[in-house]
Amino acid sequence: MLGAGSLGGLWAARLYGAGLPVCLILRDQVRLAAYQEASGLSLTSAERAVSLPIPACTLADAPPIRRLLLACKAYDAVPAALDLKPYVQTGADVLLLQNGLGSQHAVASVLDHAHCLAVSSTEGAFRRSAFHIQAAGAGQNWIGALTHHESPPSWLEELDAANIPNAWTDDIATRLWRKLALNCAINPLTVLHDCTNGQLATSTDELEPVCAELSVLLNANGVPGTPEDLLAETQRVITATAHNLSSMLQDVRAARRTEIAYLLGYACTDAQRRHLALPALQNLHERLRHHLAVRGLPVD
Ligand SMILES: NC(=O)C1=CN([C@@H]2O[C@H](COP(=O)(O)OP(=O)(O)OC[C@H]3O[C@@H](n4cnc5c(N)ncnc54)[C@H](OP(=O)(O)O)[C@@H]3O)[C@@H](O)[C@H]2O)C=CC1
Numbered sequence: 001m002l003g004a005g006s007l008g009g010l011w012a013a014r015l016y017g018a019g020l021p022v023c024l025i026l027r028d029q030v031r032l033a034a035y036q037e038a039s040g041l042s043l044t045s046a047e048r049a050v051s052l053p054i055p056a057c058t059l060a061d062a063p064p065i066r067r068l069l070l071a072c073k074a075y076d077a078v079p080a081a082l083d084l085k086p087y088v089q090t091g092a093d094v095l096l097l098q099n100g101l102g103s104q105h106a107v108a109s110v111l112d113h114a115h116c117l118a119v120s121s122t123e124g125a126f127r128r129s130a131f132h133i134q135a136a137g138a139g140q141n142w143i144g145a146l147t148h149h150e151s152p153p154s155w156l157e158e159l160d161a162a163n164i165p166n167a168w169t170d171d172i173a174t175r176l177w178r179k180l181a182l183n184c185a186i187n188p189l190t191v192l193h194d195c196t197n198g199q200l201a202t203s204t205d206e207l208e209p210v211c212a213e214l215s216v217l218l219n220a221n222g223v224p225g226t227p228e229d230l231l232a233e234t235q236r237v238i239t240a241t242a243h244n245l246s247s248m249l250q251d252v253r254a255a256r257r258t259e260i261a262y263l264l265g266y267a268c269t270d271a272q273r274r275h276l277a278l279p280a281l282q283n284l285h286e287r288l289r290h291h292l293a294v295r296g297l298p299v300d
Pocket residue numbers: 002003004005006007008025026027028031071072073074076079080083097098099121122123124125126127247259
């Protein structure tokens with residue numbers, strides 16, 4: 001497992017708890033020493049904390065990799081894949097757990113000797129501290145092949161055994177696009193208004209044109225649905241997550257890099273490539289880039 005953060009930690013804890021072999025690949029010797037100092041990974045879920053001495057190493061000491069979960073942020077995925085390349089065996093299964101779009105195919109072309117699958121997750125988790133993960137919301141992990149139609153791998157049973165919610169899909173692209181659309185509609189506006197998801201409930205005038213254009217983009221990418229469907233789904237998610245701060249707003253408040261390039265950035269680039277004029281989306285992207293730039297944060 002590379003990416004022992006919120007979601008990677010959540011997966012690792014459950015695999016380890018089920019007695020399955022798992023090894024965390026940490027960034028360097030400094031991170032490894034900090035991990036050992038913390039006596040491993042802690043997971044808090046439903047107010048219960050467990051401490052798990054999951055084996056960890058750096059890449060230099062990693063065994064040959066036959067199955068990997070890559071659970072870092074989208075902007076870290078290609079650099080990590082370049083480092084991983086010599087250690088990943090031919091035909092190894094690599095699960096790419098990144099939000100948005102763009103990083104998955106880029107990683108698959110770096111790891112072109114491996115079998116890359118994408119994961120679209122609606123689970124929630126955050127880091128209380130470096131190696132203390134807090135589970136923060138039940139969800140699903142949709143898993144599917146990036147390019148070809150194929151049968152679900154038999155090792156999904158191991159995820160079941162570890163109580164990792166999972167479902168195979170023959171159309172992971174649709175899952176990733178739908179989630180990207182929701183994140184493009186909700187996250188930037190929460191950043192620009194510095195508000196909870198729920199406070200967007202009254203922003204229909206801003207959400208409507210953005211959802212209408214995102215719907216055009218989804219359709220152009222073979223994802224069915226009407227603008228009204230997308231607006232209704234966006235409003236449903238806003239209500240269901242009313243008290244949440246979006247992941248992007250959390251990043252901005254913590255002065256961390258955001259995944260803008262793989263969400264709104266990807267959407268706007270794809271629209272340009274298809275010669276689609278989507279002015280509301282373009283305007284939202286520019287406002288968000290400006291907002292990040294004045295705070296000294298990367299705009300891509
Ligand atoms: N958290 C959530 O609730 C959800 C997250 N997602 C998506 O999942 C993906 C992962 O997010 P999340 O788990 O929150 O991210 P985190 O920032 O919590 O964790 C990412 C981890 O990747 C590690 N990492 C990055 N590069 C390397 C490297 N080269 N070598 C070793 N470790 C590395 C980081 O290490 P270090 O600490 O050393 O920097 C960190 O531990 C994102 O795309 C996110 O959008 C999707 C749904 C929900």
